[in-house]
Amino acid sequence: MNYKGFDFSTLIYGSFGNEILRNYERQTPLANMLNYKLARWTGEGSTNEHPRLTTGANRNNVISEYYVEDGSFVRFRNVQLGYTIPTRLLEKVKVQRCRVYVAVNNLLTITQYRGFDPDLGSFDPLSSGIDFGFYPQARSYMVGLNVGF
Numbered sequence: 001m002n003y004k005g006f007d008f009s010t011l012i013y014g015s016f017g018n019e020i021l022r023n024y025e026r027q028t029p030l031a032n033m034l035n036y037k038l039a040r041w042t043g044e045g046s047t048n049e050h051p052r053l054t055t056g057a058n059r060n061n062v063i064s065e066y067y068v069e070d071g072s073f074v075r076f077r078n079v080q081l082g083y084t085i086p087t088r089l090l091e092k093v094k095v096q097r098c099r100v101y102v103a104v105n106n107l108l109t110i111t112q113y114r115g116f117d118p119d120l121g122s123f124d125p126l127s128s129g130i131d132f133g134f135y136p137q138a139r140s141y142m143v144g145l146n147v148g149f
Helices: 023-027 035-039 087-093
Strands: 006-015 019-022 068-070 073-084 097-111 140-148
Touching: 019 023, 087 097
Parallel strands: none
Antiparallel strands: 006 073, 019 068, 073 097, 097 140
C-alpha cells in the first residue's frame, strides 16, 4: 500500500487443520518443561488433564493423543513501513531518491499450540507434523536507507 510518500507491505501466511505431535516432551523427561506442567496431577483432588511428573519407569511416554494438538497458526512473516522523501527536498543535496524504512521479520504468530513453534519444517516426509523441540524462528528488526544518486 502507498499513501502520500508512505508505503506498507506485509506477508501473512498460515496453516489450518494440521495436528502436531509434541515429541520433544515425550522423549526428554529431564529437560525443561512448559509452564502448563504446573497444573499437573499432584494427588487426589488435583487435575486429571495432565499426568504426574516423574522420571521413573512409569512416566507414560508412549505416543498417545495427549501429545497431539491442533497446530493451526497465522504468522505475520515480514512487515515493512517506509517513507520516500519528496524529490523537491532532495534536489539541494543532489540526490535523486531517498527512502527510509523499518522492517520486522516474524513479528507475530497467532496460535493455540503450546510448543515452541507450530511452523514445523522437515525434509523427511516421515517426520512431518512431529515437533522435535527445535528453536522457533527468530524475530529480527531492521532499519534501512535506500539512496539513489
